[in-house]
Amino acid sequence: MIARASLLGVGLVALALGQSACDDQEPARARLAPAPKAGAGGDAEVVKKASRPAPSADQVQLLAKRFFAPLPARAESATNPITEAKVALGRTLYYDPRLSKNHDVSCNTCHLLDKYGVDGTPVSVGHKKQNGDRNAPTVYNAALHFTQFWDGREPDVEAQAKGPLINPVEMAMADHNAVMKTIKSIPGYAEMFKAAFPEAKDPMTIDNFGLAVGAFERGLITPAPFDKFLQGDSKALSKDALRGLQLFVDAQCVTCHVGATLGGTQFQKIGNLKDYPTEDEGRFKVTNNEADKKVFKVPSLRNIAKTAPYFHDGSKATLTDAINTMAEYQTVKGSFTDEERADLIAFLDTLTGEIDQEYIKQPPLPESGPNTPKPDPT
Numbered sequence: 001m002i003a004r005a006s007l008l009g010v011g012l013v014a015l016a017l018g019q020s021a022c023d024d025q026e027p028a029r030a031r032l033a034p035a036p037k038a039g040a041g042g043d044a045e046v047v048k049k050a051s052r053p054a055p056s057a058d059q060v061q062l063l064a065k066r067f068f069a070p071l072p073a074r075a076e077s078a079t080n081p082i083t084e085a086k087v088a089l090g091r092t093l094y095y096d097p098r099l100s101k102n103h104d105v106s107c108n109t110c111h112l113l114d115k116y117g118v119d120g121t122p123v124s125v126g127h128k129k130q131n132g133d134r135n136a137p138t139v140y141n142a143a144l145h146f147t148q149f150w151d152g153r154e155p156d157v158e159a160q161a162k163g164p165l166i167n168p169v170e171m172a173m174a175d176h177n178a179v180m181k182t183i184k185s186i187p188g189y190a191e192m193f194k195a196a197f198p199e200a201k202d203p204m205t206i207d208n209f210g211l212a213v214g215a216f217e218r219g220l221i222t223p224a225p226f227d228k229f230l231q232g233d234s235k236a237l238s239k240d241a242l243r244g245l246q247l248f249v250d251a252q253c254v255t256c257h258v259g260a261t262l263g264g265t266q267f268q269k270i271g272n273l274k275d276y277p278t279e280d281e282g283r284f285k286v287t288n289n290e291a292d293k294k295v296f297k298v299p300s301l302r303n304i305a306k307t308a309p310y311f312h313d314g315s316k317a318t319l320t321d322a323i324n325t326m327a328e329y330q331t332v333k334g335s336f337t338d339e340e341r342a343d344l345i346a347f348l349d350t351l352t353g354e355i356d357q358e359y360i361k362q363p364p365l366p367e368s369g370p371n372t373p374k375p376d377p378t
C-alpha cells in the first residue's frame with residue numbers, strides 16, 4: 001500500500017539533510033540507531049544526551065516545511081463560500097437536539113466542541129443509548145480532509161452533515177423530510193435560513209442544512225505551536241519535540257501523516273506490514289474492491305493528545321498504545337525505545353491547538369412552535 005516513490009522521497013530527504021548537517025550534528029541516519037540501554041547504576045539522562053542530541057531547530061524547520069504546512073485561518077470552499085449568516089445558522093443547528101428523534105442527540109453529543117470535537121469513548125452513544133461501530137473522529141480541522149469518514153464515503157463536510165440525522169443509531173430521524181418538517185416547525189429558523197441563503201427561492205432545504213453546518217465546521221480550525229514553528233519561530237518547539245519531529249520523519253510516519261493536518265490526505269491499509277486484527281472492512285464497504293479491505297482514511301494528528309481513544313474502533317486507549325501499534329504494523333522500524341516514544345509524544349503535543357471559545361459558544365436555540373414534534377423515545 002505504501003507508495004514506493006514517496007518512501008524513496010522521504011529517504012532521500014533524510015539522507016540529504018544528514019549529509020549537509022552542520023558541524024555540531026551527527027548525520028540524521030546515525031540518530032536512528034537504537035539508544036543503548038542505561039546499565040546498572042547508569043545515568044539514563046546522560047545516556048540520552050550522549051546518544052540522541054537534539055537536531056538544530058533551523059535544520060528541522062527546513063525538513064518540516066517539505067512535508068507539512070501551517071493551518072489556514074479557515075477551510076475555504078469554492079462551492080460553499082463562508083458567510084457570517086451561514087455560520088450562525090450552522091452553529092445553531094449543530095447544537096440543536098430537536099433534530100434527533102428523541103430530542104436528546106445533537107452533533108455536539110458525539111463531537112463535543114469544548115472537548116476537542118470528540119466524546120472520549122471508543123464508540124459513540126446515540127439514539128436509545130445505542131452504540132455505533134466506529135470511533136467518532138474530531139470535527140476540528142476535518143473540513144480540510146480530502147474526504148470524510150474513516151472510509152471516505154462522503155466527499156466533504158457539507159455532504160457529511162446530512163448523514164447522522166437519519167442514522168438509526170445516531171440521531172434516528174425517519175428521513176430528511178422529517179428533519180425539514182421539524183426545522184420548519186421552529187419559527188425562528190425561517191429567518192435564519194433566509195439570511196443565510198438570501199438568493200434561494202426556497203431556502204429551507206436539507207442541502208442548505210448541509211451547507212450551513214459545513215460553513216460552521218470550516219471555521220473549526222486550531223492553530224498550534226507547530227504552526228508557529230512552520231511559520232519561522234524556531235523557539236516554538238522544545239528540544240524533545242525537535243527530536244520527536246526528526247524521528248517522525250526518519251521513521252517514515254510522514255509517508256502517511258503529511259500536509260497541514262498530518263493526515264486526511266490519502267487512504268492506507270491498517271496492517272501495512274503485518275495483518276492487523278479488525279472485523280471492520282473499511283473502504284471495502286464503499287468500493288467493494290478486495291484491495292480496499294482494512295483500508296481507512298489516514299487520520300489527522302492535529303490535537304491528537306486530546307482525542308483518545310484511538311483508531312477506527314477506539315481500541316487504543318493511550319497515545320503510547322497508538323504509537324506502538326503504528327510502529328509495529330505500519331513502519332519498518334517495528335518498535336521505539338521509551339526515549340524515542342517520549343520525544344514523539346513531545347512533538348505530537350505541539351499539535352494541540354487553541355480552541356476559539358467565542359466561535360464555539362452555544363447560541364440560544366430558537367423556541368419550538370405548536371407543531372414541533374414531541375420527543376419520541378421509541
Ligand code: HEC
Pocket residue numbers: 094105106107108109110111124125126127132134135136137138139142145147148149150151157160161162164165169170171213
Ligand atoms: C451518535 C454520535 C454522532 C452524532 C450524533 C454525530 N456524529 Fe459525526 N461521527 C460520528 C462517528 C462514529 C463518525 C465516524 C463514522 C465513520 O467513519 O463511519 C463521525 C464522523 C463525522 C465526521 C467525519 C470526520 C472525519 O475526519 O472524517 C464529521 C465531519 C462529523 N461526524 C460531523 C458531524 C455533524 C456535523 C453531526 C451533526 C449533524 C454529527 N457528526 C453527528 C458520531 C456522531
Ligand code: HEC
Pocket residue numbers: 002248251252253254255256257267268269270272296297298299300301304307309310311312313319322323326327330331344
Ligand atoms: C502506511 C501508512 C501509515 C504510516 C507509515 C503511519 N501511519 Fe499512523 N495511521 C495510519 C492509518 C491508516 C491510521 C488509522 C488506522 C485505524 O484506525 O485502523 C493511523 C492512525 C494513527 C494514529 C491514531 C489516530 C487516531 O485519531 O485514532 C496515530 C497516533 C498515528 N497513526 C501515529 C503514527 C506515527 C507516530 C507513525 C510513525 C511511527 C505512523 N502513524 C505511521 C497510517 C499510517
